[in-house]
Amino acid sequence: MPQSASGSLGAARGTGDTRPARPPAPDTAPSTTRAPRPRVTRRDIGRWATIATFLTPALLLFGVLVLVPIGLAAYTSFFDWNGFPGTEKFIGLENFRRLVNDEVFRGDLWRGFVLIVLSVTVQLPFALALALLLNQPLRGRAIYRVMFFAPYVLSEVITAVLFSMVLSPNVGLANQVLRYVGLEELAAEWLADTSTVLYAVFVVITWKYFGFYMILFLAARQSIPAEIIEAAAVDGANAWKTFWHVTLPLLGPTIRIAVFLSIIGTIQLFDAVWVLTGGGPVHASETMAITMYRYGFQSYEVGYASAISIAMFMISLVFALLYQRFVLRRDTEGAVTVIGGKR
Amino acid sequence: MTTSLSRRSLLGLAGAAAGTVFLVGCGNDDDKSGNSGGSSTIEWWHISNTDPLLSIWQKAADDFMAQNSGVSIKITPLANEAFKSKLTTVTQAGNAPSLFQSWGGGVLKQQVEAGLLKDITAEISSFVGNLTPAPLKYYQVDGKYYGLPFDNGMVGFWYNKELFEKAGIKDTPKTWGELLEAIRKLKAAGITPIALGGKDKWPGHFYWSYLAMRVAGGEALEAAMSEKNFETPDLLEATKKLKDLVDLQPFQKGFLAATYDGPDGQAALVGNGQAAMELNGQFAPSNQAAFSKSKEGLGDKLGFFPFPEVEGGKGKITDVFGGGNGFVVGKDAPPETVEFLKFLLSPDVQRKAAEAGAILPTNKEASDGVKDPNQQIVAKTVAEATTFQLYLDQAWEPKVGQQVNDSVAELMAGKASPEQVLKSITDAAKR
Numbered sequence: 001m002p003q004s005a006s007g008s009l010g011a012a013r014g015t016g017d018t019r020p021a022r023p024p025a026p027d028t029a030p031s032t033t034r035a036p037r038p039r040v041t042r043r044d045i046g047r048w049a050t051i052a053t054f055l056t057p058a059l060l061l062f063g064v065l066v067l068v069p070i071g072l073a074a075y076t077s078f079f080d081w082n083g084f085p086g087t088e089k090f091i092g093l094e095n096f097r098r099l100v101n102d103e104v105f106r107g108d109l110w111r112g113f114v115l116i117v118l119s120v121t122v123q124l125p126f127a128l129a130l131a132l133l134l135n136q137p138l139r140g141r142a143i144y145r146v147m148f149f150a151p152y153v154l155s156e157v158i159t160a161v162l163f164s165m166v167l168s169p170n171v172g173l174a175n176q177v178l179r180y181v182g183l184e185e186l187a188a189e190w191l192a193d194t195s196t197v198l199y200a201v202f203v204v205i206t207w208k209y210f211g212f213y214m215i216l217f218l219a220a221r222q223s224i225p226a227e228i229i230e231a232a233a234v235d236g237a238n239a240w241k242t243f244w245h246v247t248l249p250l251l252g253p254t255i256r257i258a259v260f261l262s263i264i265g266t267i268q269l270f271d272a273v274w275v276l277t278g279g280g281p282v283h284a285s286e287t288m289a290i291t292m293y294r295y296g297f298q299s300y301e302v303g304y305a306s307a308i309s310i311a312m313f314m315i316s317l318v319f320a321l322l323y324q325r326f327v328l329r330r331d332t333e334g335a336v337t338v339i340g341g342k343r
Numbered sequence: 344m345t346t347s348l349s350r351r352s353l354l355g356l357a358g359a360a361a362g363t364v365f366l367v368g369c370g371n372d373d374d375k376s377g378n379s380g381g382s383s384t385i386e387w388w389h390i391s392n393t394d395p396l397l398s399i400w401q402k403a404a405d406d407f408m409a410q411n412s413g414v415s416i417k418i419t420p421l422a423n424e425a426f427k428s429k430l431t432t433v434t435q436a437g438n439a440p441s442l443f444q445s446w447g448g449g450v451l452k453q454q455v456e457a458g459l460l461k462d463i464t465a466e467i468s469s470f471v472g473n474l475t476p477a478p479l480k481y482y483q484v485d486g487k488y489y490g491l492p493f494d495n496g497m498v499g500f501w502y503n504k505e506l507f508e509k510a511g512i513k514d515t516p517k518t519w520g521e522l523l524e525a526i527r528k529l530k531a532a533g534i535t536p537i538a539l540g541g542k543d544k545w546p547g548h549f550y551w552s553y554l555a556m557r558v559a560g561g562e563a564l565e566a567a568m569s570e571k572n573f574e575t576p577d578l579l580e581a582t583k584k585l586k587d588l589v590d591l592q593p594f595q596k597g598f599l600a601a602t603y604d605g606p607d608g609q610a611a612l613v614g615n616g617q618a619a620m621e622l623n624g625q626f627a628p629s630n631q632a633a634f635s636k637s638k639e640g641l642g643d644k645l646g647f648f649p650f651p652e653v654e655g656g657k658g659k660i661t662d663v664f665g666g667g668n669g670f671v672v673g674k675d676a677p678p679e680t681v682e683f684l685k686f687l688l689s690p691d692v693q694r695k696a697a698e699a700g701a702i703l704p705t706n707k708e709a710s711d712g713v714k715d716p717n718q719q720i721v722a723k724t725v726a727e728a729t730t731f732q733l734y735l736d737q738a739w740e741p742k743v744g745q746q747v748n749d750s751v752a753e754l755m756a757g758k759a760s761p762e763q764v765l766k767s768i769t770d771a772a773k774r
Contacts, residue, residue, distance in 0.1 A: 082453055082740065082741075082742075083431060083434070083435055084434060084435070084453050084454065084456065084457030084459065085434070085435065085436075085437045085457050085458075085459075086456075086457055086458065087453070087456055087457055165606075168606075168607040169595075169596055169597035169600070169601075169607065170595075170596075170597075170607050170617075171606055171607050172607070189596055189597030189599075189600060190600075191597070191600035192541070192596075192597035192598065192599040192600035192601070193599075194599075194756065194758070197600070277542070277600060278542055278543075280541075280542055280544075280599065280600070280752070281541065281542070281599035281600060281752070281756050282599075282752060282753050282756045282758045294745070297427075297428065297431070298741060298745050299741050299742040299745040299746075300450075300453070300740070300741040300742060301742050
């Protein structure tokens, strides 16, 4: 703020100074046409100085903590490097060639796809259903809302530690309960079986995040004016029709954002899976981020790990851009301030 | 020249960016320590962050400082994983502490190649004769010493005498056939024969390594590594023997997701008497106790026997697989650091640590500090070993070591054939 104040002060003083130097002219027309020009330029400088002053710290942090690491990772991905100084070998695109042929990485893509499909078809509808339910007049509704939101407050690591105890084959709660109610044959080594582990991971992730999506949907549902629902009722729409033709379309923007967050979150999934299964058994629950971590910090193949991180970055970026462009476009129109006004 | 310099500095920058800025800052302030005469500071990073060793190391440092005025020792005790990531951060920026934890072998070699360690051969040449010879080769690169081990042990079967008796096993297995027979008897008696922490992977690779040493000979693994070829008939036979073992289903239910530690892990199962044995190092009994429900483990019921011989194999029962801990000296370490390292390996300090049950001493004079009868067997077997093979995930560079762990885990999960295991290890070695 001081910047803009001094800027306008300077501009004012400037006009005062220049005036005598100017050739005497008729009062009216020239002074209104000429005088504004230097005033605008100086005010412009002041404005840009303000913008620069306020943007620089954030841009600097963004540059140092986001852009530079991305650039360095891209650079590192062209080397065969074990992480120790002076041992790197330039190998061009070899890391990426290895990547596309890597069974584990291809598996990561498939598992990521499965998790995304499950998130969008199971997790989000479940959260939506709960949100609509908790929007109904219901005894103890505030308690339910807090209870369902509570898991989201826990960190992913704590959630995973909790569930590794619950799913532990011998002393775990899940199997104990199954045995207690006589469903012994349903008791399983949830995390030890390559065919169930990915679903076990999905359940844990869902347990952690459904509350967050529920709150999102609930907030969106409550912002729908009651008049609209009433109008639908007056028009003779039943509950299902009201939901399908009124509520759901009005929840559209929130749902699209939720899908976006859920997919990006799945692409970057790491903490919970790492603690819960370490990606195993035999890569059956491995994600891209885990593959990257294993190569970077356990096998010390830093170049290859960087190549994986670049692949992850590109997948996220391309997805985010396409999604913004084609799905979120309508929602963000008018909500985003565009420099230079409307295009 | 310029390109390689800028490339190096850029990669160094990448390393610095990978961690946090202040960690690199930490690494820098020990650069001032080199001046002789005045005061010098030894930066010491160790991973014994729990007692008894934590206080024993502290006391040793205090004593050394009292005897050598002008030397100050700055100790940074770290947890195992935290140590690895913190060290990676400073070494990627080209720094190293004066004295720090090492397991020898492949990572040490990489550190030497990166010029991070100091050649201490001359300073320790008259001292090294005091130490057990078995693990020393893993602290040398091209015949030069860069550090020394302070602890060394071996892997073998730790078993529950009571459960063996219950299953009618009279004598501990001496041959592979007898071991498989014992496993069948245990299973018949309704006892889980072997506890295994499959999620952690390293416990699994012990089985493959020992079988390779017994079938193909004690030196076979190092030979295969130096030729970068594991697809040999002997190693194939060894890997098939491992498959025979896995096919008997000797491990506890859900072993693929089980950890080594924790209340449902490998150590706890043996410590609680829920499984009859585990193949593990000298540190197994203390962990069995720590994770058991009673916090005491098996006590007198615990026994030890070395990995059995394989009938017709080229290896001997006295060929030993194992490892321990050591310290290496950083490139910018003040000269007193080597003296301090010798002090840590002196009989007094070693005996104290051994009496506390924290280490198996490498100084021969301190061997009387080992009181536990099982540990005495371990110490004696290591001292008399015909060959000594370090844990593969430490002996070799991490990309190969991790591949061994991964591939053996795949075999144990029934997801890879013996041929595939050997092929992927060979591929990793060639890469």
